[in-house]
Amino acid sequence: MNHVVVVGAGLAGVRSVEALRAHGFGGTITLLGEEAHRPYDRPPLSKSVLLGETDSTVVDSDLDALEVDFRASVVAKGLREGVVETTEGELAYDGLVIATGSRPIRLRGDGPQHVLRTIDDALELRALLTGGAKVAVIGAGWIGAEVTTAARKAGCEVTVVETADVPLSAALGPVGAHTVAWYGQAGVDLRLGTAVASVDQGGLTLADGSLVEADVVVTGVGVRPAVEWLAGSGLELDNGVVTDEHLRTSLPNVVAVGDCAAWWSRRYGRRLRVEHWDTALGAPDVAVATLLGDEAVYDPVPYFWSEQFGHMVQYAGDHDGGRLVMRGDPATDTRWGVCWVTGDDRLTAVLAVNRPRDLVQGRRLIERGQRLDVDRLADPAVALRDC
Ligand code: FAD
Numbered sequence: 001m002n003h004v005v006v007v008g009a010g011l012a013g014v015r016s017v018e019a020l021r022a023h024g025f026g027g028t029i030t031l032l033g034e035e036a037h038r039p040y041d042r043p044p045l046s047k048s049v050l051l052g053e054t055d056s057t058v059v060d061s062d063l064d065a066l067e068v069d070f071r072a073s074v075v076a077k078g079l080r081e082g083v084v085e086t087t088e089g090e091l092a093y094d095g096l097v098i099a100t101g102s103r104p105i106r107l108r109g110d111g112p113q114h115v116l117r118t119i120d121d122a123l124e125l126r127a128l129l130t131g132g133a134k135v136a137v138i139g140a141g142w143i144g145a146e147v148t149t150a151a152r153k154a155g156c157e158v159t160v161v162e163t164a165d166v167p168l169s170a171a172l173g174p175v176g177a178h179t180v181a182w183y184g185q186a187g188v189d190l191r192l193g194t195a196v197a198s199v200d201q202g203g204l205t206l207a208d209g210s211l212v213e214a215d216v217v218v219t220g221v222g223v224r225p226a227v228e229w230l231a232g233s234g235l236e237l238d239n240g241v242v243t244d245e246h247l248r249t250s251l252p253n254v255v256a257v258g259d260c261a262a263w264w265s266r267r268y269g270r271r272l273r274v275e276h277w278d279t280a281l282g283a284p285d286v287a288v289a290t291l292l293g294d295e296a297v298y299d300p301v302p303y304f305w306s307e308q309f310g311h312m313v314q315y316a317g318d319h320d321g322g323r324l325v326m327r328g329d330p331a332t333d334t335r336w337g338v339c340w341v342t343g344d345d346r347l348t349a350v351l352a353v354n355r356p357r358d359l360v361q362g363r364r365l366i367e368r369g370q371r372l373d374v375d376r377l378a379d380p381a382v383a384l385r386d387c
Pocket of ligand 1 (some may be wrong): 007008009010011012013032033034035041042043044045046074075076077099100101102116117118143226229257258259260274275276277278280303304305306307
């Protein structure tokens, strides 16, 4: 293998380049990125960047030392076996890493709507979050909650409109109800169970015909994998690029990583597509090993975090079908959590609110799959590792 092309210069893309060199690949590497920027981290965009604490989140990676041919502002338009078609012509490859991430969903309507995916989005939005500005945030998910936090800190009047009955419903289900109080405490008008019909000039039109006036509308209703350029390539696509547990796609010498990859999880016995930083960080090492002929398996316990309304919220695992055990009382404690356990008392997921040790210890317990004493689990004074 002489030439590896990495498409997508986000975290998963740049980590793939690093992994190629770390695995001893001495050939040519080309990294293509649609954006005009060097690879940067996205989690701070809705946190320290929006809060005005930093302007740059460039990943600490020496592209010169990695001897990578990094081509910014180049878009992959199509793929056929052995060739990537780009806005700058065709590029032949021996090995290909697909790391094109995901793109935010926008809603109907001709009014201006902001999304938050890129550093340019973040800087543009930050300039609009000024004292007294009326901000409407669509979606009380991770991004919506973090944008709301920053907007309130900047002194904006914020209305959050959410279709589900609780915030964070897609990720946490009914447990998200325990974060409703955070919105009230922050002085936010949170409208649950409310659908937006369209984004119009001057604000939102709701499904019942009423209006929410806004100077700034931010849409945070989720993302879709950025795989449109792969249509017609013969590559199997199903909610992203389909891969096996080695991150190998249906085409030879092609692997996929990060937000765009729907990988087979040996641990959970089903396909997962995880849109979180830890996956973009960890998957490239396995994908590159696969590309270079090793049989590594990608089998993590998924992990993510969010910082909202002054709380550190962390989650590891997958709670599908698990029995819920509370650790602490969200109504009275600022430090609380939730464990999900299987029918035979093994931990399957953990949510830790301002309890970082629970996250670290819980993730290890999930990895080991050992049986627990559920009564002790319900006592927040007992360390998870002692349950
Ligand atoms: P991306 O970061 O999306 O990078 C893909 C790159 O590929 C992009 O630069 C894109 O422009 C480029 N590209 C796309 N199509 C093409 C093409 N055809 N040709 C060339 N280039 C292309 N996760 C957490 O765990 N915790 C958090 O607190 C958290 N906060 C976040 C806050 C924000 C505002 C955002 C946007 C994300 C956050 N995430 C968080 C998620 C995390 O950042 C993503 O999971 C991670 O960035 C995925 O990395 P990636 O490299 O797979 O994709």
